[in-house]
Amino acid sequence: MNSETLYSTLNQELNNIKAAGTFKYEVPLESEQGGIVKAAGHDCIMLASNNYLGLANHPKVKQAAHRGLDEWGYGLSSVRFICGTEPIHLELEKLAAEFVGCEASILHSSCFAANEAFFAALMANDFGQTDYQDVIYSDQFNHASIIDGVRLCRGIAKQTVSKLYRNRDVAHLREMLQEDKEKNYRIKIIATDGVFSMEGHLAPLPDLVQLAREFGALLFVDESHASGVLGRTGRGTPEELGVFGQIDVITGTLGKALGGASGGFIAGRHELIEFLRQKSRPYTFSNSVPPSVVTASIEAIRLIEEEPSIVTRLHENTAYFRSGIKKLGFTIIEGIHPIVPIMLERRSWLRIWLACFLTKASISRGSGIQSYLREKQGCALRSPRPIRGKISTAHSRLSKRQANS
Numbered sequence: 001m002n003s004e005t006l007y008s009t010l011n012q013e014l015n016n017i018k019a020a021g022t023f024k025y026e027v028p029l030e031s032e033q034g035g036i037v038k039a040a041g042h043d044c045i046m047l048a049s050n051n052y053l054g055l056a057n058h059p060k061v062k063q064a065a066h067r068g069l070d071e072w073g074y075g076l077s078s079v080r081f082i083c084g085t086e087p088i089h090l091e092l093e094k095l096a097a098e099f100v101g102c103e104a105s106i107l108h109s110s111c112f113a114a115n116e117a118f119f120a121a122l123m124a125n126d127f128g129q130t131d132y133q134d135v136i137y138s139d140q141f142n143h144a145s146i147i148d149g150v151r152l153c154r155g156i157a158k159q160t161v162s163k164l165y166r167n168r169d170v171a172h173l174r175e176m177l178q179e180d181k182e183k184n185y186r187i188k189i190i191a192t193d194g195v196f197s198m199e200g201h202l203a204p205l206p207d208l209v210q211l212a213r214e215f216g217a218l219l220f221v222d223e224s225h226a227s228g229v230l231g232r233t234g235r236g237t238p239e240e241l242g243v244f245g246q247i248d249v250i251t252g253t254l255g256k257a258l259g260g261a262s263g264g265f266i267a268g269r270h271e272l273i274e275f276l277r278q279k280s281r282p283y284t285f286s287n288s289v290p291p292s293v294v295t296a297s298i299e300a301i302r303l304i305e306e307e308p309s310i311v312t313r314l315h316e317n318t319a320y321f322r323s324g325i326k327k328l329g330f331t332i333i334e335g336i337h338p339i340v341p342i343m344l345e346r347r348s349w350l351r352i353w354l355a356c357f358l359t360k361a362s363i364s365r366g367s368g369i370q371s372y373l374r375e376k377q378g379c380a381l382r383s384p385r386p387i388r389g390k391i392s393t394a395h396s397r398l399s400k401r402q403a404n405s
Helices: 003-019 059-072 087-100 111-123 144-156 170-179 205-215 270-279 291-306 309-327 347-360 397-403
Strands: 036-039 042-045 104-108 134-139 160-165 188-193 218-222 249-253 264-268 339-344 385-390
Touching (some): 087 104, 087 249, 087 264, 111 218, 111 249, 111 264, 144 188, 160 170, 170 205, 188 205, 291 309
Parallel strands (some): 134 160, 134 188, 188 218, 218 249
Antiparallel strands (some): 036 042, 104 264, 249 264, 339 385
């Protein structure tokens, strides 16, 4: 098709997306991120961000960002291996690895980039071998970055096999591993989210650790929605479930609980991380994480370590909101995570409830709970569908009462 036909086709597809009720609108915030934000001139209770610990604009984190800018500059205009590494990058990598219970870590521009990097870097290398196959057992509800990472890997390394197991279904995974026991795969990886972001469910890590050991597989866990959030000291799903220090590969983000800006990392054994420094293309060919983000992320992790009450308050706030929303008669998906999916079954009931919520919480234009349902902008509801409230240490008891009333 020619360019005009292409643009016409794209426009029609956009109209189809709107008609289907899946068009994503961006509502500009007129303030810093926090428990209360300003949008469209109104103060709004923020129940949609991943600012779990309220560190996105914590005074100490902002001061650390300013210090990074003043001492180390705005950017490095280079990839890491040429002239893009400063002592602060090495400090953050060491700190991040220790925080998640691994020997070493390597920074990437995002956790999305880290997840894409890991599979392709490891499995695209033949290590001098021929006539072999690798396999990735991936949870069916894994994040898009893992899905795309596996797809990219299969595109580059044709000998890689990908298999999906049912969400958190250990018996199904064991069945698959048992069936493949005699296939003599070179590398076997079990890949899972630590926390599944749509419903806040936790991966069954103790069982996965056992299966990985039994069948000689690497266990890969994306902890983006868990680091800083779960566990008594915020060290994630492994700490929460009693397997801290037993995960082979952990990826995480600096864009949620650990500061809220950008950046990601891969953590694991020293040998693996040094190999990735040589073979990760997103690492090798992307500019270094900016100094201000690095110093702010260091401060965020130190705050969690030195002030564990930040994590405790998140757990208390989560329990308070979960209890309060149920007392109002709403059905939620049970759990302990600050992601609180609220089940709303009927189209008319959702419209009534959402209108009441937006009015009482002074939230306009859909800012707040992630509903993506603004009828005035042509969105439609497909029932049943949960909407997610996300709780933060930044929420005060007053704001949570307002959201629950």
